[in-house]
Amino acid sequence: MIRDWKSMQITKEFIELGIANGTLNKAQCKILGLDFPLNENWEELITDKELTLKETNLFLFLRGKLAIKAQEQIIKNYDLVADFHKQKKEVSKKDKPTEAEDKKKILEIYCDGACEGNPGKAGSGLAIYYLNDKPTLLYGQYTQRGTNNTAELNALYKALLIASEYPKSIIRTDSMYSLDCISNWAYGWKKNGWTRKGKEIKNLEIIKISHALYDSIKDKVTIQHIKAHAGFEGNELADRMAGLAIREKNDEYLEYHYDSIDEVLKMKEDIV
RNA sequence: UAAUACAGCGUG
DNA sequence: CACGCTGTATTA
Numbered sequence: 001m002i003r004d005w006k007s008m009q010i011t012k013e014f015i016e017l018g019i020a021n022g023t024l025n026k027a028q029c030k031i032l033g034l035d036f037p038l039n040e041n042w043e044e045l046i047t048d049k050e051l052t053l054k055e056t057n058l059f060l061f062l063r064g065k066l067a068i069k070a071q072e073q074i075i076k077n078y079d080l081v082a083d084f085h086k087q088k089k090e091v092s093k094k095d096k097p098t099e100a101e102d103k104k105k106i107l108e109i110y111c112d113g114a115c116e117g118n119p120g121k122a123g124s125g126l127a128i129y130y131l132n133d134k135p136t137l138l139y140g141q142y143t144q145r146g147t148n149n150t151a152e153l154n155a156l157y158k159a160l161l162i163a164s165e166y167p168k169s170i171i172r173t174d175s176m177y178s179l180d181c182i183s184n185w186a187y188g189w190k191k192n193g194w195t196r197k198g199k200e201i202k203n204l205e206i207i208k209i210s211h212a213l214y215d216s217i218k219d220k221v222t223i224q225h226i227k228a229h230a231g232f233e234g235n236e237l238a239d240r241m242a243g244l245a246i247r248e249k250n251d252e253y254l255e256y257h258y259d260s261i262d263e264v265l266k267m268k269e270d271i272v
Numbered sequence: 273u274a275a276u277a278c279a280g281c282g283u284g
Numbered sequence: 285c286a287c288g289c290t291g292t293a294t295t296a
Binding site for chain 1: 277278279280281282
């Protein structure tokens with residue numbers, strides 16, 4: 001499509017890709033070197049024009065953005081991303097690649113469960129780090145009657161679900177129980193037809209599906225145990241999210257939008 | 273039955 | 285820091 005990566009002869013078809021509601025916006029006109037609003041013969045004026053890669057990209061990103069503010073934001077973001085790529089390129093040129101950089105590409109998930117009474121109202125929370133210091137926070141899987149352990153198992157299952165979509169990930173939980181269930185004991189139980197010495201195994205449903213999922217992706221997922229309340233940021237955040245799930249009673253997982261991590265950590269026992 | 277481990281909570 | 289409960293598994 002784009003033969004030359006540095007510049008491109010613009011065509012009528014290309015311009016049409018950028019048109020929304022029958023017109024181009026101000027920023028798009030500026031890129032093409034046209035007046036805004038467009039005058040009658042604008043199509044003739046652009047036939048010979050060449051655009052750089054940046055200009056063609058921006059032209060398309062700007063499609064349909066009427067507000068000047070939105071246009072400015074798009075241009076700003078583009079520069080930001082371009083800058084980021086440039087920096088990254090320079091870094092990987094100097095340092096010999098891999099190791100440190102590969103580590104940053106690993107998906108990192110902290111998961112935690114909580115309950116109000118045991119058994120009682122239960123919920124789960126996750127903090128997901130990927131190429132970023134600011135984790136994505138999820139809270140959900142509220143159940144009216146759960147245990148500390150089902151809440152932890154639920155959180156771990158969600159973490160596995162997410163991990164299954166990435167090439168490499170590490171999951172951290174503070175629940176030795178859930179970790180052992182899914183990645184250790186389950187192998188033995190499975191051999192025994194999901195029983196242990198004739199006695200019933202608790203929480204079998206979640207354990208079965210979690211173990212099946214884990215077993216299918218275990219070569220690219222590591223589950224690690226960490227101590228609870230030991231100051232691991234991700235663990236603390238996941239803990240707050242589990243608490244939030246209980247408060248909000250949402251079964252489906254929702255993303256928690258926030259500004260600062262401190263602000264999230266502070267929501268300890270702010271009663272509604 | 274006992275012990276251990278990791279959690280989830282509560283009280284002082 | 286101390287104590288108490290329940291959830292779950294393991295070992296003996």
